[in-house]
Amino acid sequence: MKTGTEGAKRGFVDYLWERMSKGSFWATKLKSWLWVFIRTVLISGISFIILYPILIKVVIAFKDPIDLYDATVVWIPKHFTLDNFKLVSDALHFPKIMLNTALLSGTVMFLQTLCCVLAGYGFSRIKFRGSGLLFGCVIFTILVPPQTIMIPTYLQYKNFDVLGIVSLFTTQPINLINTYWPFLISSALGMGLKTGLFVYIFRQFFRGIPKEMEEAALVDGSGTFGTFTKIILPNAMPAVVTVMLFSFVWQWNDSYFTGLILNDAKVMSSMMSTAAAQILFFLTPPGGSFKPDPLYLSMIQNTAVLMAISPLIVMYLFVQRHFVESMERSGLVG
DSSP states (O other): OHHHHHHHHHHHHHHHHHHHHHHHHHHHHHHHHHHHHHHHHHHHHHHHHHHHHHHHHHHHHTBOGGGGGOTTOSSSOSSBOSHHHHHHHHHTTHHHHHHHHHHHHHHHHHHHHHHHHHHHHHHHHOOOTTHHHHHHHHHHHHHSOGGGGHHHHHHHHHTBOSTTHHHHHHSSOBOOTTSSHHHHHHHHTTOSTTHHHHHHHHHHHHHTSOHHHHHHHHHTTOOHHHHIIIIIHHHTHHHHHHHHHHHHHHHHHOOHHHHHHOSSOOSHHHHHHTHHHHHHHHHSOTTSOOOOOHHHHHHHHHHHHHHHHHHHHHHHHHHHHHHHHHHHHHTOOO
């Protein structure tokens, strides 16, 4: 009799345990699905907020002027057209401006990356008296607003003379204003746009590379330069790609130094600052007056902005994996 009662109790306990296990399983699955749903909603919402301005510009760029006054047209235009792109290309001489900007940004990117990678490696591996103070000065350049050195920078390149050597041969300094030389000289000598930040990125990345790799190379007979070029630099490609991306994009978008140095609309940023006036001048017939439709002029300006940022978006799509990896390894946030 006891055996039957104990068996019944055990069966009841097993039944309750099975039900509780199933309940716990479904509760866990429900929490997991709920978290996935909340995370998807949050990421989708934040992404939409970030991409909304670009999506608006894409929609507007392909609109026909007829759709501007059609209340039923919100996202998808009824009349697709490429006339807006053709107008911007003709009014702003877009192919020439884009080529100039790409060449300038590419050259600055190369010179700045070369300068910063050497400086970053030196600060991370070579210890000498005053190295900490010198690196502090490099970080200080990040904190100093460029507006504070605007006048000295302008005068330096307006009357460019290296220790009086230029005046010795030409009797007077060289005026480099309205040329590309100030950007190239600054980048090659470590005074380019955001150079301090790039040196910091490389220093943090190189400090994460084990020193044993360099010690093994030195044992095998490799010198400092050989170790750097054959071992350290190939392992630092994520940081190199990140700095190249930053340098190219910031030079492409820079309007402060281009407005200070260049008098003409030779590059993309200076062109965009005068885009409205150039488009209005292009639309005005010779010898006549023209009152443009504000909505139409706004549509053309949005098209110009989209054409200006499109190369950067395409470039980022190809290097975003290295970009994220370097941000994680260098500890750079914000």
